[in-house]
Amino acid sequence: MDALVAQLQMQYRNYTVSLYQQGFLDDQFTELKKLQDDASPDFVAEVLSLFFEDCVKLIGNMARALDQTGTVDFSQVGASVHQLKGSSSSVGAKRVKGLCVTFKEYCEANNYEGCVRCLQQVDIEYKALQTKLQDMFNLEKQIIQAGGKVPQVDIN
C-alpha cells in the first residue's frame, strides 16, 4: 500500500514539475494552492472550474465576433481577451496568458488574421491545460484514496 502511495506521490510530483517545466503553469498556481486549506478544501478546483467556464464563454464570444463578415468589432474582441488574460494570470495558466498577450496586440493592431490564429491557439491551449489539470486531480484523488497525502511540490 505504502509502495503504491509512494509511487503515486512520485508520479504526481513528476507530473506537476513537468507542467511547470512545459510552461503550462507558473508561480501563481503555487500561490493558489497555498490558499487552499481546511476552511476551503476545494478552493483550487472551484477556481479552476470557474476559469474554464470563463474560457468557454469568452472564446465563444470571440469566435462570434470574429465570424462577423465585413466589420469586425475588435474592441469587443479586445475586451474579451483582456478578461481572459486576467483570469489566466489569476490561476497561473502561463501559456494561455502568453497567448492572450499576443492576441491582445493583434487586436489592438486590428489584425484579423492574427486574431483568428490566436483564437484557435487559445482554444487548443486551454483544452490542453484542462486535460493536464484533470490528470493531476485524478492523481491527487488516487493518492488520497490510497490513504496518502498530496505532497507539497517545490518547483524550485
Place this chain on the structure above:
Amino acid sequence: MNWALNNPNPEGKEPRTTTQSSDFYHLSAKDSPQKSRKIDFWRSGLMGFAKMQHSVAVKMNNGNNNDQVGNKKGSTFIQEHRALLPKGLILWTIIVGFISRGIYQWMDDTSKVRREEVLVSMCDQRARMLQDQFSVSVNHVHALAILVSTFHYHKNPSAIDQGTFADYTARTAFERPLLSGVAYAEKVVNAEREMFESQHNWVIKTMDTGEPSPVRDEYAPVIFSQDSVSYLESLDMMSGEEDRENILRARETGKAVLTSPFRLLASHHLGVVLTFPVYKASLPKNPTVQERIAATAGYLGGAFDVESLVENLLGQLAGNQAIVVHVYDITNASDPLVMYGNQDEEGDTSLYHESKLDFGDPFRKHKMICRYLQKAPIPLNVLTTVPLFFAIGLLVGYILYGAAVHIVKVEDDFHEMQELKVRAEAADVAKSQFLATVSHEIRTPMNGILGMLAMLLDTELSSTQRDYAQTAQVCGKALIALINEVLDRAKIEAGKLELESVPFDIRSILDDVLSLFSEESRNKGIELAVFVSDKVPEIVKGDSGRFRQIIINLVGNSVKFTEKGHIFVKVHLAEQSKDGAESKPALNGGVASEDITAASKPSSYNTLSGYEAADGRNSWDSFKHLVSSEELLTSSEFDASSNVRLMVSIEDTGIGIPLTAQGRVFMPFMQADSSTSRTYGGTGIGLSISKCLVELMRGQISFVSRPRVGSTFWFTAVFERCDKCSLKKPTVENLPSSFRGMRAIVVDAKPVRAAVTRYHMKRLGISVDVMTSLRTAVSTASGRNGSPLPSGTTKLDMILVEKDSWISTEDIDAEIRQMNSRTNGNVHRKTPKLALFATNITNSEFDRAKSAGFADTVIMKPLRASMIGACLQQVLELRKARQQHPEGSSPATLKSLLTGKKILVVDDNMVNRRVAAGALKKFGAEVVCAESGQVALGLLQIPHSFDACFMDIQMPQMDG
C-alpha cells in the same frame, strides 16, 4: 517743505522792492547830486545785505534739500523760479552798473569839492596878499605925501627941492617895489600960473604933446619927480583925462585913488596910476568936499606896475604853476578891464573862483579870478575802485547765478535719480513678485505631473517605460525642490517667512537626515556620522522643518563635495563649544595651519575617518573635552534660561572652498565658481537660504574651509527649552527599550568614531566600554585574562567591532572562531554576540566576516540608533521568531493588520475576484465581492462598514 518755500517774501521780494524804490529816489533826486549819492550809497549797502541774505537762503535751501532727499516734490524756491535766473543775472548786472556809476560820481564829486576848496583857498590867499602889498605901497605913498606936506609947505622956505625929492625917493624906492616911480604935482590955479612959471623957469606943458599948456582953470604941473620918471617934470597932470579925474576924486575923498588900467609908458606893462592928495593945512574933522578942495596943495602920484606886482606875488607862492590868475577892474561891471593875466590862457574853464580885491579906492572895484591851469584829472583811486567794484559785483552775480543753475541742475538730477530709484525698486519688487508667481504657477502643474507620474508608475509598464517614467519623476522632483528654494528665497526676501514653534526631537530629526543621505554616502564610501551632546535637551521647541532644511542643505553639500573620508554632524550647546574649542584658532587655509598640516602629516588624524579636517574643532583633542565635560557639568547650570542655544557643526573632508570664493559663499546664486555647477550641479541658492533661516533663528552661520582638505560649516540657533512638553504624535521610530541595562564592548581605534558609536548605543540604553584593539576585546570576552572588565561586570552581551579595526588586526579570525566555539560549548555563559560596523563592505570581506564568526550581523553605516536597535534585535532575541517565519515577519504582521477588517473586492473577472477574496480571507479579513463598479458603488453608499476597497482599474462600464 522748507523755509524758503514757506516764506518766500523775506528773501524773494526784498531785493526787488528795494531796487524799485531806490530807482525812484534816484530819478527824483537827480537834481541834487549830493542827496542822490547818499541814496546810492545806502542802496548799495542794502542791496549787498539783501543779496547776502539771499545767498544765505540759497545755501539753506540747498542744505534743506539735501536733508530731505526722500521728498518727491522737493522743488525749492530756486527750482520754482528757474526761468527768472537769466533775467535775475541781467538785472543784477544792471544794478551793479548803477552802483558803480554812483560810486564813480560820488568819488568824482568828492574830489571836485576838494579841488574847489583848494582853489578857493589859493585864490583868496593870493588876493589877500596882493591887497596887503598894495596897501603897504599906498601907505608909503601916503607917508610921502605927508612928508611933502610937512617939508614943502609947512617950512618956509621949503625944505624940499627937486634934488632932495629925487634923492629921497630913490633911496626909499625899496619900500615901494610896485611903483615904478613917484612924482609930485602942485595945484596951480590959472591966476597963479605966470608967477609959478617964472618961479620955476619953465612953462607948464601938456602930457600928450609936450607943448605949453593952454589956458585952464587949474593946473597940476609936476614939480618933484623921482629920477625914474623925471620925464614927467613940468607936465600938467590935469591935461590927461584919466589923471585929471583921478586928481579930482583924490582931493575930494582925501584917499588914494586909482586909474583904470592902461599900458605904462616905460615898461608897456599894464598898470594903474595912484594919486594921493596933499593938503596944505590940517583938515578939520569930517571935512566937507569943499573944504578938502580948498585945502588941497598938490598931488602925489605913482604908477603901479600891476603885472609885475602880481607876477612877483605869485612867484612867491607854492602851486603857482597849477593855477591861472586874472585880475580885473570891474568898476564898469559890463566891461571888465583886464589888469593882469593873459586872456588867451584860459585854463580849466569849468571851475573858477572869484576873490574881491579892495585896493582902498572906493570908486574902483577889482576882482581876482583863479582857474586851474589843467583840467582835473580822473583820480587813480576812482579809476581802480569802480572797475574793481563792478568786476567783483559781476563775479558775485555770476557766481550766484552759477550756484543757482548748479542747484537747479543737481536738483533735477536728484529728482531724476529718485525717479529712477523708485522705478528700480518697483522693478525689483516686480521681479520678486514675478519670480514668486511664476514659481507658484509652475509648482501647481508640476505637482499634477508628479502625481500623474506616480500613478503611472503604479500601472503595468514595461521596464523601459518604467525607466523613462522614473527619470521623469526624479527630474520633476528636482524641479519642485528648486522651485521651492526659489520661493523660499523670495519669501525670505519679502520678510514673509515666519517660523513656527512646535516641539520636536532633535535626535530623531538628525537620524532622519542621516537616513536620507545614507544611501549616497554608502555608495561613495564616506563615513557619515552624527553626534548629539547629552546636554542638548531631548525635545526643544522651534521650527523643525526649517532646522531640518538647513541641516539637509549643509549635509547635502558636504555629501556632494566629498569623495572620501567622512561627514560628521555634531550638535551641542553653544556654551559648551566655548569651553572646548576656543583654544584653537580657526584659520581658513592660512600659513599656520599649513605648518600644522606638515607637522602632523605622517600620523593619521584624530578625526572620524582619519582624514584631515579643515577645522580642528572636531578632532579628538577638543572632542574628548566636550565629551568629558558632559559628565562633569550638571545640567542645572543651563536650566535657568528658557532658551537653549544649539551649535551644529557639519564637518566634511571634501574638496573645500577656494580661498577666493570663501567671501561670497552665502550670496544667493553663487557657487565657488561657475565650473562647480557644471561638475556638481545645483543653483547655489541653498546656502543663502540657510543663512537667512539661521538668522531668523537668531543664530549665526559660518565656516572654516581649506581647499582639498575639507570644510566645516557651523551654525547656531536658538530654540525654546521644552522640558515638560511632549510630542503630540509619537516618534515614528520609537527606540526599542529591550536593550536597557545591557553591556557592550566597542572596538574602535578611532576615539571620535567610538564616541559616536557610544552615543548611539547610549540612546538604546546600552552601556559601552571602548577598547582600541580587537585582540584585547576578544581576550576579555573569552575570559582568558581572568576578569579583566574594568567595571568588573561579568555579563557581556555583545562586542561591536569596527571594520577597520578588524581588518587591521591580523590572524584574529581564528581567535574569534575559537572564542565562539568555546563559549558555544559553555551552556552557562551567554555568548557575547559579535557585530561588525562597516561603511561599505565587499563580498570577499563579507565572506571572510562570515567565516570569522561575524555571521550574526553586519551593521551598515551610517549609524542610527533605531537601525542599530533593529539589527541587534535580530541578532540577540528574535532569532527564533525569524526561524518560524523564514520570509520575515511580514505574514504575521499582515495577519494582525487584516484580522477583522471588512474589505470590498470589486472585479468583473470572477476568477480574479475569487482569488483575491481567497487571499484576503486567508489573512483573516472579511471579504465582500462585487462584479462591477455600479454594484460596488451601491455597497459603498455612506454609511458603510468597509475598511478598504480593492478595485480593478479596468472594467467595462465603470472602471476603478
